[in-house]
Amino acid sequence: MQRPRLYEQVAGQITEWIASNDIRSGDRLPPERELATQLGVSRATISQALVALEVVGAVVVRHGDGAIVTDVAGTPRIVEAIRAHANRLPEIIDARDALESKIAALAAQRRTDEHLARIDAALDAMEADVLAGGRGVEGDELFHAAVTAAAASDLLSKMMQEISELVLETRIESLGQPGRPRESLADHRRIADAIRAADPAAAARAMHDHVMRVSDVAILHDDE
Amino acid sequence: MQRPRLYEQVAGQITEWIASNDIRSGDRLPPERELATQLGVSRATISQALVALEVVGAVVVRHGDGAIVTDVAGTPRIVEAIRAHANRLPEIIDARDALESKIAALAAQRRTDEHLARIDAALDAMEADVLAGGRGVEGDELFHAAVTAAAASDLLSKMMQEISELVLETRIESLGQPGRPRESLADHRRIADAIRAADPAAAARAMHDHVMRVSDVAILHDDE
DNA sequence: ATTGACCTATTGGCTAGGCCACTGAACCAC
DNA sequence: GTGGTTCAGTGGCCTAGCCAATAGGTCAAT
Numbered sequence: 001m002q003r004p005r006l007y008e009q010v011a012g013q014i015t016e017w018i019a020s021n022d023i024r025s026g027d028r029l030p031p032e033r034e035l036a037t038q039l040g041v042s043r044a045t046i047s048q049a050l051v052a053l054e055v056v057g058a059v060v061v062r063h064g065d066g067a068i069v070t071d072v073a074g075t076p077r078i079v080e081a082i083r084a085h086a087n088r089l090p091e092i093i094d095a096r097d098a099l100e101s102k103i104a105a106l107a108a109q110r111r112t113d114e115h116l117a118r119i120d121a122a123l124d125a126m127e128a129d130v131l132a133g134g135r136g137v138e139g140d141e142l143f144h145a146a147v148t149a150a151a152a153s154d155l156l157s158k159m160m161q162e163i164s165e166l167v168l169e170t171r172i173e174s175l176g177q178p179g180r181p182r183e184s185l186a187d188h189r190r191i192a193d194a195i196r197a198a199d200p201a202a203a204a205r206a207m208h209d210h211v212m213r214v215s216d217v218a219i220l221h222d223d224e
Numbered sequence: 225m226q227r228p229r230l231y232e233q234v235a236g237q238i239t240e241w242i243a244s245n246d247i248r249s250g251d252r253l254p255p256e257r258e259l260a261t262q263l264g265v266s267r268a269t270i271s272q273a274l275v276a277l278e279v280v281g282a283v284v285v286r287h288g289d290g291a292i293v294t295d296v297a298g299t300p301r302i303v304e305a306i307r308a309h310a311n312r313l314p315e316i317i318d319a320r321d322a323l324e325s326k327i328a329a330l331a332a333q334r335r336t337d338e339h340l341a342r343i344d345a346a347l348d349a350m351e352a353d354v355l356a357g358g359r360g361v362e363g364d365e366l367f368h369a370a371v372t373a374a375a376a377s378d379l380l381s382k383m384m385q386e387i388s389e390l391v392l393e394t395r396i397e398s399l400g401q402p403g404r405p406r407e408s409l410a411d412h413r414r415i416a417d418a419i420r421a422a423d424p425a426a427a428a429r430a431m432h433d434h435v436m437r438v439s440d441v442a443i444l445h446d447d448e
Numbered sequence: 449a450t451t452g453a454c455c456t457a458t459t460g461g462c463t464a465g466g467c468c469a470c471t472g473a474a475c476c477a478c
Numbered sequence: 479g480t481g482g483t484t485c486a487g488t489g490g491c492c493t494a495g496c497c498a499a500t501a502g503g504t505c506a507a508t
Contacts, residue, residue: 091378098380102322163379
């Protein structure tokens with residue numbers, strides 16, 4: 001039924017070429033004309049493929065210079081590498097603190113009414129769950145996702161996504177402690193208030209405190 | 225400086241057209257040939273724009289039939305998404321600030337004498353280069369690498385490595401400004417002093433100030 | 449009247465070839 | 479050295495055209 005579009009194949013071939021030739025970020029792709037003859041397609045098709053790769057963020061094409069590789073799709077390796085690490089929790093906390101504090105600050109500067117609504121919705125869901133005796137894990141995730149969206153930084157968002165798996169583990173552990181969900185809810189309220197008040201410094205501080213509180217439990221749990 | 229790519233404009237115009245004409249999911253766009261004459265561009269460019277819109281999931285193009293609109297809700301964001309790469313400089317700054325400020329703070333807590341020696345060596349190299357009229361790019365890189373090492377966090381270190389290529393661009397641009405290398409050297413001294421004094425807050429602040437100073441130049445350079 | 453095969457206009461897919469604009473580096477004049 | 483200038487390489491975009499898939503009509507067979 002659906003014939004594969006040529007530019008898709010070409011984009012795939014270029015991606016493979018990047019992977020198999022150990023290309024690193026910043027390296028240049030061969031010229032369009034060369035790619036065209038080498039892959040047996042027209043330059044227009046190469047151009048389409050590059051548009052697709054550009055929209056995805058894999059390359060950036062510069063007039064008069066060439067197509068530069070930006071994203072080496074090597075991101076999954078990081079999570080694996082950390083996973084292999086035995087005492088990884090402190091590192092996750094550090095990274096989370098670095099990213100989320102900044103994200104909270106940016107969110108305080110850039111949040112729109114829609115973002116605030118989404119954040120409130122997450123808080124409501126969390127509160128309902130906690131009052132019902134739950135841990136509020138889902139609301140927690142929604143909240144952090146909403147804040148990250150409000151920060152409006154693809155790069156930071158991407159990095160958070162990278163460590164999201166690892167964070168999830170600590171989140172579940174932390175919220176398993178008695179009394180934790182209620183404290184956590186209060187933390188989140190403080191963060192939300194600072195974001196609503198458009199106070200970057202307060203938002204960053206509140207997020208930092210929150211992450212650190214999680215860290216206490218995590219480290220306790222790490223001793224065994 | 226950054227010329228807007230034609231296909232981006234076209235994609236934007238098509239998106240606007242979709243929004244303003246109350247197009248719903250499933251409706252068909254005008255034929256490529258018509259769009260081409262109407263927007264005053266070639267069919268090849270229309271095709272590129274459609275590829276971009278297809279990649280972001282706004283439309284699906286069917287051979288012999290036409291381009292069908294799939295996503296009405298997300299249309300306003302599409303142009304943003306496509307243009308995201310154009311001005312990614314601010315994003316790089318944000319990410320760098322988030323990571324390096326934390327790294328500096330951790331370095332202040334964890335630095336050993338060896339780390340301090342390595343940091344000093346980088347400063348010396350930078351000073352020598354700057355006094356000789358150079359930009360001190362190498363020393364700059366060595367310094368940040370040394371601080372990152374002192375922070376002793378594999379995860380943060382790997383994340384910095386991911387954006388290192390992007391950071392390098394801004395670094396070179398920034399240090400190309402007159403008077404920049406000297407200011408930069410002073411910045412680095414302040415950071416090193418805070419790390420030596422084992423003062424995490426001061427180190428983070430100094431690093432933050434430094435990154436922000438770079439950002440000013442970068443944004444200036446981004447204007448046209 | 450319904451069905452099925454077959455045209456045909458319309459539309460996207462892709463190519464070929466060409467000119468223009470931008471970049472970077474080598475070169476030259478000062 | 480410093481600052482223009484030139485030039486080769488590269489992407490941006492266009493024109494023109496043919497091929498391939500789809501939809502919708504026509505028309506014969508049932």
